[in-house]
Amino acid sequence: xxxxxxxxxxxxxxxxxxxxxxxxxxxxxxxxxxxxxxxxxxxxxxxxxxxxxxxxxxxxxxxxxxxxxxxxxxxxxxxxxxxxxxxxxxxxxxxxxxxxxxxxxxxxxxxxxx
Amino acid sequence: xxxxxxxxxxxxxxxxxxxxxxxxxxxxxxxxxxxxxxxxxxxxxxxxxxxxxxxxxxxxxxxxxxxxxxxxxxxxxxxxxxxxxxxxxxxxxxxxxxxxxxxxxxxxxxxxxxxxx
Numbered sequence: 243x244x245x246x247x248x249x250x251x252x253x254x255x256x257x258x259x260x261x262x263x264x265x266x267x268x269x270x271x272x273x274x275x276x277x278x279x280x281x282x283x284x285x286x287x288x289x290x291x292x293x294x295x296x297x298x299x300x301x302x303x304x305x306x307x308x309x310x311x312x313x314x315x316x317x318x319x320x321x322x323x324x325x326x327x328x329x330x331x332x333x334x335x336x337x338x339x340x341x342x343x344x345x346x347x348x349x350x351x352x353x354x355x356x
Numbered sequence: 357x358x359x360x361x362x363x364x365x366x367x368x369x370x371x372x373x374x375x376x377x378x379x380x381x382x383x384x385x386x387x388x389x390x391x392x393x394x395x396x397x398x399x400x401x402x403x404x405x406x407x408x409x410x411x412x413x414x415x416x417x418x419x420x421x422x423x424x425x426x427x428x429x430x431x432x433x434x435x436x437x438x439x440x441x442x443x444x445x446x447x448x449x450x451x452x453x454x455x456x457x458x459x460x461x462x463x464x465x466x467x468x469x470x471x472x473x
Contacts, residue, residue: 246399275460282365284446284463285400300460332399334461344390345461347399 244268248333248348255323255355263318263351265333271346273336274316278302278329279350285332291316323355358383358449362464369437370472377432377467379447388450389430390461391421395443403445406430417441442471 249264267274275290277300287300291310305327307319316335320327330352336345359382369375381387388407392400404415411423421432430447447464 277463282465284360284362284465285461287460287462290460301462334400344402344405345400347401349399350397 246333246335246346246348248331248351250351251349252352253354255320255353257323257325257355259323260319260321261323263320263331263333263353265316265318265348266314267316267333267335267346268314269335269337269346270313271335271337272313274310275300275334275345276306276308276316276318277332277334278327279332280329288318288331320353323353325355327353328355329353358387358451358462360447360449360462360464362445362447362467364467365465366468366470368470368472371439372436375432375434375437375441375469377445377447377469379430379432379464380428381430381447381449382428383449383451387430389421389423390448390450391415391419391430391432392446392448392463393417393443394446394466400446403432437469437471439471439473442469444468 246267272293276288277285279285286302289308291297297308330350332350333348334345361380390405391403394400403419404413406413406423414420444466446466448461451460
C-alpha cells in the first residue's frame with residue numbers, strides 16, 4: 243500500500259515556465275488537498291477537492307490550478323512559475339467523514355523557481 | 357476564520373526531560389484539533405487528534421494532549437523525551453467543509469524541537 247505518492251521530489255524551474263506536480267493515492271479517499279510549506283509560516287492550504295469533479299480554493303490559490311478527474315489523482319499546475327512559488331509542496335488525502343480518520347501526507351515536492 | 361498559534365518557534369529539551377508544546381486556536385464552533393510531527397525531509401504524521409469526549413487524548417509515541425476550551429488551548433505533552441523525538445511539530449484545527457464530512461486543516465507555524473544528550 244503506497245499511500246500518497248508525490249512526484250517529482252525535487253524540481254527547479256525558470257520564471258515563467260509551467261509544470262504539474264503529481265499526487266496519487268491508492269486508499270480510495272474522497273478528500274485530497276495541496277499545501278505549501280514555507281519557513282515560519284507552517285502549511286497553507288492551496289486547493290482541495292472533496293471528490294472527483296469537485297475542487298475549491300484554499301487560503302493561497304493564486305497562481306495554481308487543480309483538477310480532479312479521478313478519485314486517485316489530484317495534480318497541481320503552476321501555469322507561469324514565479325520565484326514566490328519556491329516552496330515545499332505537500333499533497334494529503336483522507337476519507338469521507340474524516341472526523342474518524344486521519345490525513346495522510348505525501349513526502350513532499352521541493353520546488354525552486356529561479 | 358479559524359487560526360492556530362504556536363508561540364514557541366524552537367524548543368530545546370534534554371533527553372529524558374518532560375516536554376510541553378503550546379497551541380492556541382481560534383474557531384467559532386467546537387474544534388477538531390490535531391497534532392502532527394514532521395521529521396526532516398519527510399511528510400507529516402498524525403500524533404493525535406481531538407474531536408469530542410475526554411479532553412485528555414493519547415497519541416502515538418507516548419504523546420498526549422489536553423483540550424482546554426476555557427483557554428482555547430491544545431497543548432502537547434510527553435513525560436520523557438527521546439532523541440528520536442527531535443522534529444518539527446504542528447498543531448492544526450479542522451473546519452468542517454459544508455455538506456461534506458471532511459475538515460479543512462489550518463496549521464500553526466510549527467515548533468522545532470531539539471533534543472540534547
